[in-house]
Amino acid sequence: MFVALLVGMLVTLAASALVVNASANYVHHAESARLNDSGRYALAIITQAVRQAAFVNWDASGVPPATVPETSANIGGLDAASVSRTANGIDEPLAGAVNGSDVLALRYAGSGAPDADGSVLNCAGFGVAAAGSEAQRGWSIFYVAVGGDGEPELRCKYKSAHGWGADAVVRGVDSFQVLYGIDTDTPADGIPNRYLNAGAVNTLDGDLVLEGATAAMRAQDLNRKTWWKRVVTVEVGLLLHGEAHSRPDGEPAQYDLLGAAYAASAAGNDQGVRISERLLPEGQRRRVRRVFETSIALRNAGGA
Structure with a gap:
């Protein structure tokens, strides 16, 4: 009887181990x-959003406001930052980004007036009507x-017409990283020569010699010369x-x-491009993870 009980217990333990293992594999x-x-x-x-960036409806009458040289760039970003749902654009960035994630x-x-015709959508899938001024351009x-x-x-x-909104795209994000391919040639040939993060692009803008007697005039000159208008590709990494x-x-x-090459060279000054599970909180370890990367060419010129 004791032998039978022992054998039964061993069989039960073996079956339980198989069930636990199968459950773990399923998860x-x-x-x-x-x-x-x-x-x-x-x-x-x-x-989709990047390929629509800098879109201008050339079928409209008159000169599109987005093509005026003094118009601000149609692409921008922030390093190791977040933004609030209600702030204007990326003004008032928030510190404490998740693992140095970018913006x-x-x-x-x-396109379409007075109502959007559905050919241009923002990142939430809503149509964006034709802009009558620079400030009316759509955002993603x-x-x-x-x-x-x-x-x-x-x-x-x-x-939207009712103000700013924000929706979740995916959950469980460890890091969101962006690099910008800059065409540094003169004249520009549309081919990226350098890949920089947002901080490096802003540093280049900070080194520009601006002309103008007033702050407003210098701001317009910055819009004419900004390196953000030289962005021709965008590299995105998502963990x-x-x-x-x-x-x-x-x-x-x-x-x-x-x-791996960029992460090895920039991990010290571009937070979030290299994530080590050893440095994550205990509760964030032992999770399945995937890195997703893509390179996207802008279909439209980054600026006038």
């Missing part, structure tokens, strides 16, 4: 599939913020994670966004 594969879908979806939304801001003139702003459940999420911020305990036991991993 791992389910979360991996979800991350693949989420990552592809996020990159598709960002790609990507895109603008376009829209991507940034990372922590949701109500404590999970960081990639959000899309946009401006997503799954639910807790969605990865089998193992050594903490390291993830490089925007390529």
Whole structure:
């Protein structure tokens, strides 16, 4: 009888181990599939927004306001920052970005008047009507913020007729990183010669010699000369994670966004391009993770 009980207990333990292992594998594969879908979806939304950046409706009568040289650039960004839902554009950036995540801001003139015709959409999928002035251009702003459940999420911020809004694109974001391909040739040939983060682009702008007797005139001259109007491609890196305990036991991993070579050279001064699980809180480890990257060429000139 004791032998039978012992054998039964061993069989039960073996079966339980198989069930636990099968359950862990199921969670791992389910979360991996979800991350693949989420990552592809996020990159598709960002790609669509970038390709629409600087859109101008040349069929409209008169000179489109977005083509005036004094108009601000149609693309911009921030390094290791976040933004609030209600602030104007990317003004008033917030510190404490999730793992040094970046902000990507895109603008376009829209199409259709007085109502949008649906050919130009913001990142939330709403149509943007033709802009009658520079300030009326549409916005698509991507940034990372922590949701109500404590999970960081990639959000899309946009401006509607009723004010600013922001919607979540995907949740479980460890880092969102952006590089900008700058055409430094004169005359410009549309081919990127340097890839810089937002801080480096702003540093180049800070070194420009501006002309003008007043601050307003110098601001207009900055809009004419800004390096943001030389952006021809955008590199995007996104690291997503799954639910807790969605990865089998193992050594903490390291993830490089925007390529291992860039992460190795810039990890010290571009926060968030290299994420090590060893440095994450205990509750954020042992999660399945995926890096998603893409390079997007602007279809329209970055500025006048």
